[in-house]
Amino acid sequence: MGESILMKLEEGHRVIKDLMNLIKNEHDLVHKKELYLQMREELLAHMDGEEKTIYRHLIEDVGNQESEEVAHDAEDEHEEMRHLCDKLDATRIEDENWESTFKALRHQFLKHQESEESALFTEAKEDFSREELSEFGEEFEEAKLQSHP
Numbered sequence: 001m002g003e004s005i006l007m008k009l010e011e012g013h014r015v016i017k018d019l020m021n022l023i024k025n026e027h028d029l030v031h032k033k034e035l036y037l038q039m040r041e042e043l044l045a046h047m048d049g050e051e052k053t054i055y056r057h058l059i060e061d062v063g064n065q066e067s068e069e070v071a072h073d074a075e076d077e078h079e080e081m082r083h084l085c086d087k088l089d090a091t092r093i094e095d096e097n098w099e100s101t102f103k104a105l106r107h108q109f110l111k112h113q114e115s116e117e118s119a120l121f122t123e124a125k126e127d128f129s130r131e132e133l134s135e136f137g138e139e140f141e142e143a144k145l146q147s148h149p
């Protein structure tokens with residue numbers, strides 16, 4: 001049996017969080033921009049992958065309101081993060097607004113990660129078997145590969 005999607009998501013969160021910390025502490029703006037682009041690609045593919053797999057299963061397969069709600073809330077949080085990425089893309093990194101927008105994105109991500117790993121993971125463990133969670137893990141890898149942010 002392959003690795004559970006929940007393990008893969010935790011790994012992904014760690015990668016994104018580490019990149020965000022590097023960006024936060026980087027003073028060389030050229031390097032900072034490169035790190036941002038790398039993090040942005042990871043984050044957008046990760047969110048796409050989640051929406052196409054675990055969120056979709058929670059919304060469509062379970063038939064309970066709590067599972068649907070937890071996934072819809074997470075989707076709304078993703079929307080906010082996409083919006084903040086768009087804002088960062090449209091701002092020059094030299095601009096002082098870039099830093100405050102990045103701070104907002106990082107804050108939003110950490111908040112989202114926390115609620116996802118508690119509420120959404122708990123819901124997923126209640127709703128799906130270990131076999132299903134491992135199948136979703138493979139679907140997640142596939143969806144990430146097909147995502148072209």
Ligand SMILES: [Fe+2]
Pocket residue numbers: 047050074078112116
């Ligand atoms: Fe997420």
